[in-house]
Amino acid sequence: MALDRPLRYGMVGGGPGAFIGAVHRSAAALDGNLDLVAGAFSSDPETSHRQGAALHLAPDRVYDTYAQMAAAEADRPDGIDVVSIVTPNHLHYDVACAFVDRGIHVICDKPMTTTLDDAEALCRRVEAQDVVFCLTHTYAGYPLVKQARALVQQGRLGELRKVVVAYPQGWLNRRLEADDNKQAAWRTDPALAGAGALGDIGTHAEHLARYVTGRALERLCADVGTVVKGRAVDDDASILARYEGGVRGLIHCSQIAAGEENNLRLRVYGSEAGLAWDQEDPHRLTLLSDVNGDAPQQVYTHGRASLADSVQPFLRTPQGHPEGFIEAFANLYRSAAHAIAAHEAGVAPAPWAQDVPTVQDGARGVHFIQAALRSSKNEMWVDASYAPPGA
Numbered sequence: 328m329a330l331d332r333p334l335r336y337g338m339v340g341g342g343p344g345a346f347i348g349a350v351h352r353s354a355a356a357l358d359g360n361l362d363l364v365a366g367a368f369s370s371d372p373e374t375s376h377r378q379g380a381a382l383h384l385a386p387d388r389v390y391d392t393y394a395q396m397a398a399a400e401a402d403r404p405d406g407i408d409v410v411s412i413v414t415p416n417h418l419h420y421d422v423a424c425a426f427v428d429r430g431i432h433v434i435c436d437k438p439m440t441t442t443l444d445d446a447e448a449l450c451r452r453v454e455a456q457d458v459v460f461c462l463t464h465t466y467a468g469y470p471l472v473k474q475a476r477a478l479v480q481q482g483r484l485g486e487l488r489k490v491v492v493a494y495p496q497g498w499l500n501r502r503l504e505a506d507d508n509k510q511a512a513w514r515t516d517p518a519l520a521g522a523g524a525l526g527d528i529g530t531h532a533e534h535l536a537r538y539v540t541g542r543a544l545e546r547l548c549a550d551v552g553t554v555v556k557g558r559a560v561d562d563d564a565s566i567l568a569r570y571e572g573g574v575r576g577l578i579h580c581s582q583i584a585a586g587e588e589n590n591l592r593l594r595v596y597g598s599e600a601g602l603a604w605d606q607e608d609p610h611r612l613t614l615l616s617d618v619n620g621d622a623p624q625q626v627y628t629h630g631r632a633s634l635a636d637s638v639q640p641f642l643r644t645p646q647g648h649p650e651g652f653i654e655a656f657a658n659l660y661r662s663a664a665h666a667i668a669a670h671e672a673g674v675a676p677a678p679w680a681q682d683v684p685t686v687q688d689g690a691r692g693v694h695f696i697q698a699a700l701r702s703s704k705n706e707m708w709v710d711a712s713y714a715p716p717g718a
């Protein structure tokens with residue numbers, strides 16, 4: 328289903344100096360499928376209007392608050408089709424509800440909410456209002472991650488045995504929240520962030536393992552801790568996991584791993600072969616051949632016809648021309664835009680347009696955080712199986 332016009336979108340969050348709002352705007356612009364026409368960019372009205380002016384928006388479509396924006400945009404004949412939510416975590420639920428309840432589609436960053444009750448309520452509201460909801464687990468947008476998933480689906484690894492996701496960062500190895508670092512401040516405030524490293528990057532790791540293996544989480548045993556003295560949220564977690572079919576898992580996320588940048592690494596091992604993908608070298612995926620056989624390691628690279636058919640729609644530049652973070656985000660935006668257009672036209676979206684994390688994935692992420700915290704507190708394995716509303 329082709330878009331017959333660019334979708335109109337609004338943004339909540341993404342004010343001057345914000346991290347991910349600018350990435351979302353670049354990603355949304357990449358394919359010409361979405362035009363930014365409205366925004367409530369900050370909790371401070373003056374800052375919101377300053378950002379709207381810098382982005383050349385019509386002044387009457389820059390709002391003091393997201394609540395005003397939802398009401399006004401829903402009333403306009405040329406109101407927004409979709410809202411992009413890029414605020415700190417504690418606002419995701421209320422902002423999403425303000426738009427979902429008016430029938431406006433949503434693209435929201437993770438973690439979806441700070442409580443499981445909110446996550447489940449959001450699942451129900453999205454279903455009741457029949458809107459498209461895309462959660463931006465960025466790493467599912469990378470072509471070589473999609474190739475990893477395709478190789479698993481093709482059975483190239485044999486019987487799946489183990490998945491390992493390590494996500495170390497080092498930027499919170501000091502108490503930046505005590506300095507004037509706004510991003511560290513809200514990320515380490517339980518009321519604003521919900522959880523710490525588990526929510527900020529652990530949910531990405533959990534989603535990546537599940538996305539590539541296609542296996543649901545069943546049980547976990549977690550050691551979640553706060554390493555930096557005086558910090559109010561977790562900053563390091565090591566989690567043993569069991570997935571359906573007996574697949575073993577290991578999820579590690581840390582924000583106190585000194586010197587690490589954004590070193591997300593995925594390994595998947597089967598009875599016949601393994602897979603290795605590193606986010607800091609995202610356009611290579613290694614098929615690890617059995618050391619007891621005679622096949623060489625195989626490196627899949629970005630842009631080749633040898634990648635699976637399901638990956639081809641997500642390639643943008645020819646081989647040897649690297650793509651990265653913004654293109655991965657853009658892949659999610661393009662799929663979501665086509666899913667929304669198909670929804671509005673009352674037709675089924677193309678398979679590649681359905682390849683986005685959903686509101687149920689968001690609820691699974693929040694459930695994962697809570698299961699990990701419960702396990703760590705009680706120092707025991709816990710049941711982590713979960714079926715969110717609408718799954």
Ligand SMILES: NC(=O)c1ccc[n+]([C@@H]2O[C@H](COP(=O)([O-])OP(=O)(O)OC[C@H]3O[C@@H](n4cnc5c(N)ncnc54)[C@H](O)[C@@H]3O)[C@@H](O)[C@H]2O)c1
Nearest residue numbers: 340341342345346347367368369370413414416436437465
């Ligand atoms: N998918 C990813 O890879 C990824 C990466 C980074 C951040 N994130 C997520 O994106 C979200 C934002 O993170 P960030 O790093 O950009 O944070 P940030 O602190 O840089 O930006 C947050 C923005 O929200 C604005 N804001 C706060 N309250 C608001 C309100 N009431 N109304 C309107 N705007 C308001 C702030 O003014 C700021 O501009 C978080 O949920 C975070 O977990 C996702």
